[in-house]
Amino acid sequence: xxxxxxxxxxxxxxxxxxxxxxxxxxxxxxxxxxxxxxxxxxxxxxxxxxxxxxxxxxxxxxxxxxxxxxxxxxxxxxxxxxxxxxxxxxxxxxxxxxxxxxxxxxxxxxxxxxxxxxxxxxxxxxxxxxxxxxxxxxxxxxxxxxxxxxxxxxxxxxxxxxxxxxxxxxxxxxxxxxxxxxxxxxxxxxxxxxxxxxxxxxxxxxxxxxxxxxxxxxxxxxxxxxxxxxxxxxxxxxxxxxxxxxxxxxxxxxxxxxxxxxxxxxxxxxxxxxxxxxxxxxxxxxxxxxxxxxxxxxxxxxxxxxxxxxxxxxxxxxxxxxxxxxxxxxxxxxxxxxxxxxxxxxxxxxxxxxxxxxxxxxxxxxxxxxxxxxxxxxxxxxxxxxxxxxxxxxxxxxxxxxxxxxxxxxxxxxxxxxxxxxxxxxxxxxxxxxxxxxxxxxxxxxxxxxxxxxxxxxxxxxxxxxxxxxxxxxxxxxxxxxxxxxxxxxxxxxxxxxxxxxxxxxxxxxxxxxxxxxxxxxxxxxxxxxxxxxxxxxxxxxxxxxxxxxxxxxxxxxxxxxxxxxxxxxxxxxxxxxxxxxxxxxxxxxxxxxxxxxxxxxxxxxxxxxxxxxxxxxxxxxxxxxxxxxxxxxxxxxxxxxxxxxxxxxxxxxxxxxxxxxxxxxxxxxxxxxxxxxxxxxxxxxxxxxxxxxxxxxxxxxxxxxxxxxx
Amino acid sequence: xxxxxxxxxxxxxxxxxxxxxxxxxxxxxxxxxxxxxxxxxxxxxxxxxxxxxxxxxxxxxxxxxxxxxxxxxxxxxxxxxxxxxxxxxxxxxxxxxxxxxxxxxxxxxxxxxxxxxxxxxxx
Numbered sequence: 118x119x120x121x122x123x124x125x126x127x128x129x130x131x132x133x134x135x136x137x138x139x140x141x142x143x144x145x146x147x148x149x150x151x152x153x154x155x156x157x158x159x160x161x162x163x164x165x166x167x168x169x170x171x172x173x174x175x176x177x178x179x180x181x182x183x184x185x186x187x188x189x190x191x192x193x194x195x196x197x198x199x200x201x202x203x204x205x206x207x208x209x210x211x212x213x214x215x216x217x218x219x220x221x222x223x224x225x226x227x228x229x230x231x232x233x234x235x236x237x238x239x240x241x242x243x244x245x246x247x248x249x250x251x252x253x254x255x256x257x258x259x260x261x262x263x264x265x266x267x268x269x270x271x272x273x274x275x276x277x278x279x280x281x282x283x284x285x286x287x288x289x290x291x292x293x294x295x296x297x298x299x300x301x302x303x304x305x306x307x308x309x310x311x312x313x314x315x316x317x318x319x320x321x322x323x324x325x326x327x328x329x330x331x332x333x334x335x336x337x338x339x340x341x342x343x344x345x346x347x348x349x350x351x352x353x354x355x356x357x358x359x360x361x362x363x364x365x366x367x368x369x370x371x372x373x374x375x376x377x378x379x380x381x382x383x384x385x386x387x388x389x390x391x392x393x394x395x396x397x398x399x400x401x402x403x404x405x406x407x408x409x410x411x412x413x414x415x416x417x418x419x420x421x422x423x424x425x426x427x428x429x430x431x432x433x434x435x436x437x438x439x440x441x442x443x444x445x446x447x448x449x450x451x452x453x454x455x456x457x458x459x460x461x462x463x464x465x466x467x468x469x470x471x472x473x474x475x476x477x478x479x480x481x482x483x484x485x486x487x488x489x490x491x492x493x494x495x496x497x498x499x500x501x502x503x504x505x506x507x508x509x510x511x512x513x514x515x516x517x518x519x520x521x522x523x524x525x526x527x528x529x530x531x532x533x534x535x536x537x538x539x540x541x542x543x544x545x546x547x548x549x550x551x552x553x554x555x556x557x558x559x560x561x562x563x564x565x566x567x568x569x570x571x572x573x574x575x576x577x578x579x580x581x582x583x584x585x586x587x588x589x590x591x592x593x594x595x596x597x598x599x600x601x602x603x604x605x606x607x608x609x610x611x612x613x614x615x616x617x618x619x620x621x622x623x624x625x626x627x628x629x630x631x632x633x634x635x636x637x638x639x640x641x642x643x644x645x646x647x648x649x650x651x652x653x654x655x656x657x658x659x660x661x662x663x664x665x666x667x668x669x670x671x672x673x674x675x676x677x678x679x680x681x682x683x684x685x686x687x688x689x690x691x692x693x694x695x696x697x698x699x700x701x702x703x704x705x706x707x708x709x710x711x712x713x714x715x716x717x718x719x720x721x722x723x724x725x726x727x728x729x730x731x732x733x734x735x736x737x738x739x740x741x742x743x744x745x746x747x748x749x750x751x752x753x754x755x756x757x758x759x760x761x762x763x764x765x766x767x768x769x770x771x772x773x774x775x776x777x778x779x780x781x782x783x784x785x786x787x788x789x790x791x792x793x794x795x796x797x798x799x800x801x802x803x804x805x806x807x808x809x810x811x812x813x814x815x816x817x818x819x820x821x822x823x824x825x826x827x828x
Numbered sequence: 829x830x831x832x833x834x835x836x837x838x839x840x841x842x843x844x845x846x847x848x849x850x851x852x853x854x855x856x857x858x859x860x861x862x863x864x865x866x867x868x869x870x871x872x873x874x875x876x877x878x879x880x881x882x883x884x885x886x887x888x889x890x891x892x893x894x895x896x897x898x899x900x901x902x903x904x905x906x907x908x909x910x911x912x913x914x915x916x917x918x919x920x921x922x923x924x925x926x927x928x929x930x931x932x933x934x935x936x937x938x939x940x941x942x943x944x945x946x947x948x949x950x951x
Contacts, residue, residue, distance in 0.1 A: 399914070400913050400917065403914060403917045403918070404917055407917050407920055407921055411920060412925060413920050413924070413926065414926045414943055414944065416943065417905070417926025417928070417940050417943060417944075418917075418926065418927050420927060421916050421920075421927055423913050
């Protein structure tokens with residue numbers, strides 16, 4: 118309306134406008150008709166005056182006649198008659214044609230011609246009577262008029278008097294009737310207007326009461342929905358004003374989150390004060406101000422929210438506190454493009470935080486296990502086995518010391534020192550093997566023990582962290598054992614998949630094979646080990662005696678060497694995921710040059726380069742500085758040198774360092790060559806090539822120990 | 829739309845210039861410190877500025893204050909590592925409109941700038 122958007126008030130404004138229009142219409146009509154009535158009343162008065170004037174003229178005429186005979190005639194009478202006649206005449210004409218007359222008070226008065234036909238008819242008849250009467254008057258009043266003229270006037274007056282009176286009376290009555298009719302119309306208009314206005318008012322009332330009731334119902338419905346949302350949402354929802362106060366309308370969950378029964382009206386900053394640092398609190402205040410009072414992009418500053426993770430400790434009962442993590446998110450609420458409040462959403466992200474923490478721990482654990490795995494792969498399996506066994510005992514010892522409940526300073530001191538000694542040894546062993554993560558954990562235990570040593574007073578409770586740490590060491594040890602077992606299993610799988618020469622069942626029955634097998638079992642038995650020997654290839658009986666003897670002798674030496682140094686005890690093999698019985702695989706075939714190729718492979722622990730280094734140092738074969746710079750290849754080559762043995766003490770099977778040097782001597786003596794392949798913990802493989810018997814020894818080709826080192 | 833890039837790291841400046849140049853902005857200046865940035869802002873009259881906070885000569889906060897005096901309607905995006913939220917908030921109070929945390933992806937950068945440009949065009 119008028120270019121103004123009235124919105125929901127449009128109907129109301131239209132209704133009020135109509136109401137005023139009706140009222141105004143009634144008022145205008147009232148005014149118009151009232152003025153007409155006033156005018157009519159004036160006319161009725163004038164009509165009544167005409168009646169009176171008709172009588173006055175007749176009376177004056179009679180009086181003039183009567184006084185004509187007297188000596189002192191009234192001089193006023195002719196003037197009075199003339200005046201009355203003049204007024205009557207002007208008024209009559211004014212009624213008939215419109216014109217000016219004089220009012221009762223003598224002032225000029227303009228009249229419109231009467232628009233009523235009946236009244237005009239009366240006036241016409243009156244004029245017909247009046248005109249001769251008026252002429253008789255003029256004749257009688259003319260200067261020098263005689264008595265005849267007066268007599269004629271009186272005669273005319275007597276004739277016209279009653280008729281004029283009657284006509285003027287009719288005119289008055291008629292005009293009163295017209296005025297009454299108009300008054301009636303006015304009443305009707307008033308009643309109609311007021312009725313319309315009342316109807317309009319009633320419509321407005323009904324419409325708006327209905328509208329208000331609907332609005333109330335909608336409002337109630339909306340309020341209920343809001344209440345339901347605020348009651349049921351798990352989020353803390355509230356409005357925050359520029360004074361950091363929480364609005365009175367907030368979700369029910371908020372109280373529980375903030376540990377406040379009535380957070381409405383409280384200051385968010387005050388509620389958070391116990392939970393966060395002063396710096397975070399100050400930053401939070403600045404951040405809220407930034408959103409409320411500064412021209413920044415809400416989305417582009419969200420990452421600066423200092424309350425995106427708040428740790429809150431809630432106590433439901435004395436001594437019963439729970440740790441929760443809350444995330445507060447802030448959104449602007451604007452009114453007329455001005456930020457008035459912030460809508461704050463608080464979420465309990467405890468589960469997410471815990472999940473993240475678990476994930477992180479799991480990643481760390483996994484990384485630690487991976488590093489442990491790498492560490493373990495570097496460690497010599499036998500040394501590892503020895504370490505694991507020792508570490509297990511060490512931890513059991515610590516455990517038993519911790520179980521001792523004896524109180525008193527001396528008992529505690531003895532316990533601390535006892536555990537410390539064991540821990541220190543364990544740390545040293547772990548570090549020596551390169552198990553740095555385990556060593557670090559044991560170091561942590563040492564630190565705890567150092568702290569306890571420095572305490573003035575000690576109770577059994579102070580040992581709790583030590584017990585926890587020892588338990589974690591048990592767990593570490595178990596992890597290591599699991600990993601070791603898995604590594605061994607993997608190695609075993611690789612071995613299974615490695616290609617091997619075909620084994621001929623008939624070959625197993627050959628006499629020399631039976632001999633090797635018996636020899637192997639004999640040595641194994643003395644060493645408390647188990648072995649299985651398989652053979653594939655030529656029947657040695659077909660070979661020239663020199664070659665046959667060489668092969669028999671070399672294989673015997675390899676069998677002895679493999680069982681003593683390579684094959685592990687059944688327990689060790691089980692731990693490494695290998696079959697309990699060690700496997701010796703022998704294969705002899707002719708090579709392309711007509712010579713012989715011997716393959717001897719065992720699935721034991723391979724050659725210990727470190728063991729050779731130590732033995733070479735001990736025997737003085739290598740100077741200390743050379744021993745440390747020698748390559749694996751050079752060191753493995755030393756096993757063919759006389760007098761070098763890794764066996765601690767000599768026995769019937771090994772230890773004097775005379776064995777492989779004899780093999781080398783035989784093979785090289787016949788112009789052959791030896792290759793070694795070994796992987797620590799997995800296998801050792803000797804490949805011997807002997808030239809055809811007729812050939813002369815080739816010195817250049819007879820370089821010993823041409824090893825392939827596979828690690 | 830003219831862009832001024834303020835960062836003491838050459839790598840970051842190049843990264844922003846490459847990404848926002850491809851996005852359609854006209855790179856009118858590169859500044860490695862606050863003082864240079866103010867001089868370039870006066871000379872090139874940029875519409876948008878990316879602003880590092882920790883810089884030699886004049887730090888980002890003071891630089892924002894100076895540039896805001898020269899160009900009251902310029903849109904400023906703070907691009908900084910989130911070591912100290914309070915400092916970043918202070919920078920925004922001095923007249924920057926947005927904050928982007930280092931390290932950022934090209935998409936994050938263009939989205940943030942897109943939002944500021946919209947503001948500049950509407951304003």
